[in-house]
Amino acid sequence: MAARTTAAVAWQLEHTVATALWTRDTEPVEWIAAAIDTVVTGIHDLLDIADWRDVHGEPWPEEREAQHRFVEARPVTVEDQVLTSRGYAVHLFGPQLPSPDLDVNAGGVGAGARIPMHSASLGFDPRYTPTPPRETVDDLVALAVRAWQPLLVAWTTADVVQASGRHGWDVPAGYRVWISPDVGTVTETADGVTARPLEGGTLITAPDEWDAATVAHAVNATLDANGLHDIRQTPEHPAP
Numbered sequence: 704m705a706a707r708t709t710a711a712v713a714w715q716l717e718h719t720v721a722t723a724l725w726t727r728d729t730e731p732v733e734w735i736a737a738a739i740d741t742v743v744t745g746i747h748d749l750l751d752i753a754d755w756r757d758v759h760g761e762p763w764p765e766e767r768e769a770q771h772r773f774v775e776a777r778p779v780t781v782e783d784q785v786l787t788s789r790g791y792a793v794h795l796f797g798p799q800l801p802s803p804d805l806d807v808n809a810g811g812v813g814a815g816a817r818i819p820m821h822s823a824s825l826g827f828d829p830r831y832t833p834t835p836p837r838e839t840v841d842d843l844v845a846l847a848v849r850a851w852q853p854l855l856v857a858w859t860t861a862d863v864v865q866a867s868g869r870h871g872w873d874v875p876a877g878y879r880v881w882i883s884p885d886v887g888t889v890t891e892t893a894d895g896v897t898a899r900p901l902e903g904g905t906l907i908t909a910p911d912e913w914d915a916a917t918v919a920h921a922v923n924a925t926l927d928a929n930g931l932h933d934i935r936q937t938p939e940h941p942a943p
């Protein structure tokens with residue numbers, strides 16, 4: 704568990720979220736459960752949070768078959784109607800507040816229409832839980848990449864998203880943006896923004912001290928300079 708820094712972090716009082724997006728579909732329950740367990744185990748190592756539970760207090764199981772049953776019992780429903788084509792929705796929280804929340808939507812058929820269907824997010828709301836030490840953020844992004852094998856991961860805030868004007872299938876802006884080689888590469892960065900290899904892709908980093916508008920402007924400029932506008936779709940899942 705990393706020590707908390709005393710250096711300035713602009714997002715420490717904001718609702719921050721690490722979101723992974725991908726276009727693979729119809730993932731089996733076994734794959735979804737294994738990915739969730741990878742995240743839960745990794746967060747225990749990074750932030751010392753264990754014993755995750757759903758909103759009804761049911762704990763995330765330790766035994767593999769029980770994990771499969773846990774996911775299978777949570778299909779996407781709308782007005783009590785099970786939508787089998789939408790896959791599964793799993794929401795987990797730490798054992799007691801304050802706690803981050805883990806929100807997973809996976810296993811559906813297709814990539815999504817106006818917005819991507821498949822995602823996993825780890826959120827920190829300062830009203831309920833402290834944001835993590837800045838030293839752990841890159842590791843949280845790397846954990847999401849290993850667990851979900853996504854097209855991208857963004858560590859961002861609502862203010863950055865709003866200021867950037869990027870939504871839906873756009874490559875998002877954030878304090879951290881991990882780009883899969885299937886989406887593109889990064890050869891140019893705006894002033895103050897850096898890029899480095901991480902988990903087989905590229906991690907774009909904006910300074911944690913910057914405000915949302917500055918992050919949005921500089922990361923937008925970096926994405927534009929590298930032609931990173933839309934999440935590149937596979938031939939099986941063309942952009943809607």
